[in-house]
Amino acid sequence: MIPQNSRSYWLLSIGVGAAVASAVLVLALGRPESAADAPRGDISPDDDGSIVITKFVPPAENADADEHCAPAGRFAATATDGPSHMVWIPGGQFTMGSTHRLARANESPLHEVRVDGFWIDKTEVTNAEFRKFVEATGYVTTAERPADWEELKKQVPAGTPKPPPEMLVPGALVFTPPDHAVPLDNVGQWWAWTPGANWRHPEGPKTSIDGKDDHPVVQVSWDDAVAYTKWAGKRLPTEAEWEFAARGRLEKKPFTWGDAPLSETKPQANIWQGSFPHHNTAADGYPRSAPVKSFPPNGYGLYDMAGNTWEWCSDWFRHDTYRRRAGDDVIENPTGPAKSFDPRQPNMPQRVQRGGSFLCNDVYCASYRPSARMATSPDTGLSHLGFRCAMTPAMWQAKSEKDGATSRAAP
């Protein structure tokens, strides 16, 4: 489900005169485009007994998704062998994109991509995990800070007047459904700029995450997600890595589970059932986010690669990224364009998000498919947007050495 994906546009659409707001909204509210083996390296015990990978050797094809949290090798797989709660994704080549009937124009043409092996989080980063980061660092998320006009004005048409100060307060965008059917050409009818919304209060100041430790964290900007990954010694996955992992070894399939459409009786993912955006039957059990691992994993043992919450990727977004690759041979480890561009919102930089969310439905946008692409400005939080982390062998080695040093230094 497309959000309106920039807090700058929302602030301005509310805070300025009708003429400017109208121009902004024309740009901003458009409908989306038409529609286990872990590394077997030379692993040896360090002086203090911890396991250190001294030479990385790419692993063979995974054999059992549930065994991929840790590398197999000469040492029995234990929590110290690989990053906990992560799955080793062996490198490989795949066909990126889709021409499925539900695919949008920005998902084609199909092209061949090869990625190196990497670890990726088994689940979306949860509220409990994000809380540990905040408690350890004192980090204040984007949505908890007042909006910076000097930054926002770079994203809007020249000459746009500054909103009144009362509009530039901390906040984020919240899905706020109408109580009746509405035309699906204006996302302003179901998204609302909400002062006081942030990761602790994802649907506004009167809401909380009490009892939702195992739900994916939301209302985190791309900047917040990157800050978390750095603290964790990880990084965001690239768009190509994300899609490769989401496909779970299934070549050219429309869904993470294969060809079958979403089941009404045994849903494969947390999306929207009923009539969007006003009537959600929640036949899958969850009107909003679900605890991670509530639905079956994909072929790599990854949960919620379809639905639940969108997930940030590292790449800048371009609507024509794939068209610009046409004619290329196999593309190795693509990291996205150098700059963002989307003709619908030409002034606004956007980062890629993947995976769809609990708002996805086939009537409006079926983005719970592994090839579906969406984008949001990096300073924006949304009530259905979270992330998961990736990690390279070099990052894991660096973290292991750092943690080992820390352990040795401890009294």
Ligand SMILES: [Ca+2]
């Ligand atoms: Ca649902």
